[in-house]
Amino acid sequence: MSEIRQDPTTKEWVIIASNRVKRPHDFVKKRQKRSLLPYEPSCPFCLGNEYLSPEEILRYPTEGSSSWRVRVVNNKYPALVPQGSTQLTEEADFFTKMDGVGAHDVIIETPLHNRFIPLMEDQEVEELLTVYRERYNQLSRDPRVKLIIIFKNHGGGAGTSLIHPHSQLVATPVVSAELKRQFEVAMAHYNDTGRCLYQDIIDHELKVGERIVMDTEGFVVFHPFASRMPFETWIMPKKRQTSFGKIPTKDLANLAQVLRITLLKLYLSLHDPDFNYTIHTVPVGDESKDYYLWHIQIVPRLTSIAGFEIGSGMYINATFPEETADFIRNFKL
């Protein structure tokens, strides 16, 4: 029997269609293996090819060498740029628009073409997270910036043609309607109950237990109750942390380890699937409020987003998150 489940953070419904007879191991497809060397002559992100990438914004250099560990560059085709006005204008006294003001970074995670996050040392992942936080905090000082979205596309099915490990950051002068609704849902819960909705989710996920993948001192990893896609995974801090920009340095090592192990389990058990992840965090200016917990949402791209999803906003998920969580929890590294 299928179930219709409501995501408590969006109030959106998800159809979990078990009669589509997909079991977790059905997603372990034979994929064409990505057979990559550490250096690819034509890759703009590889060590030695820096001249191929756009203007550099930030670099973590390797001491005593001309090499580097992480670089941040402008996106070659930026969606948003710093120049322009955030004044709303109208077309035909009806349609609303503004200049495409903001920022669009590419974070080159490693000089090595084939060093995916799950294959890194924890310390390298920690440094990547430090760069995310640094750019978040630099950009959030621009009064025009209202929201900062840090995300990663891995593989063609996840929307990138460049396989060299990289993430992106987009700083926007608006809060998307979809995220605005999520913040409103969380604020309403906070006003009604005095509790953080996301803390309540962690508490109930831990109480149910079936969807937990990993539970460490600082972070919980689980496949959410209303997972939109098979193996959707959320990483959430246990401590009250509203904004990713305010994450304490002492927590970054634990987060790096949790993120690496989570991605490594997906990488090994599902044979390097394409995936996206996004860091969800409060709008700029709401950092001191308690209604939210920043967190990471990982979405492997094992099934398609089709007409039903685009047209309705609901997803049909062919597996129960209890089953995928069990599969990942029991996968031995």
Place this chain on the structure above:
Amino acid sequence: MSEIRQDPTTKEWVIIASNRVKRPHDFVKKRQKRSLLPYEPSCPFCLGNEYLSPEEILRYPTEGSSSWRVRVVNNKYPALVPQGSTQLTEEADFFTKMDGVGAHDVIIETPLHNRFIPLMEDQEVEELLTVYRERYNQLSRDPRVKLIIIFKNHGGGAGTSLIHPHSQLVATPVVSAELKRQFEVAMAHYNDTGRCLYQDIIDHELKVGERIVMDTEGFVVFHPFASRMPFETWIMPKKRQTSFGKIPTKDLANLAQVLRITLLKLYLSLHDPDFNYTIHTVPVGDESKDYYLWHIQIVPRLTSIAGFEIGSGMYINATFPEETADFIRNFKL
């Protein structure tokens, strides 16, 4: 310069990133041509293979023959089924769910494997629309059904592995949060102004003119102001028609012609791109209200839905709809 535009129906922002230097003709990619015969022995939707498809719900037979023109069958892997209760239940006194109650039809549009809508006669398209309307009205009589979503996935990039021309219908016992918000936006506009938001959109699109692709007596076809993806196309009735279920029979011939020509222009100019379309219509029970216009949204799948879109709900579109509309408007059949 990029622009950030607001979709008046969802209040969602879309980034139109012109500096990604995509012009309409850049999407005319060399695709592997679908080279198909009218009959494919293993296809469950082909004439003569009816025993391969699930239970038949409806058939438009060919007079004086055992053949048929359109069939409706159950989805082999239904997301929702008629059995079950729409009672909400809770898990751990926190998470909300219900049985997966509803219906999930597959509409086999033609007995011929390679007869895509743009290649049909207008009369065949009209009959397909008649079947949509018939199933809509049958299912809307079930008091548990709150929303009926009719959609089409064409091609692998649009989420289907079966190329034989078919559409789907999902009847749900809930209204999705995303569509609920769209209905609320339209209702607020109606309450504030006394006018239908969608009628206002048509009026302003016609006034601006630049995004209009076709303007007939009964329907307007345009690339919306805040198009999420390149060549996104909306077909909207000019007359006040709230629900697709109530479309008058006399309007179906005009709609069929407009839909066929719209899809034919995309088919020829972009070389048979993968696409989705969805019929947007009011929730069951709201048919007599005036705040909405049913319409068809066509979304060619020429670019990816990546981490930014999944994480924020906003889209980055690499072309201006004014340019794609101009390209299609001037494409000669």
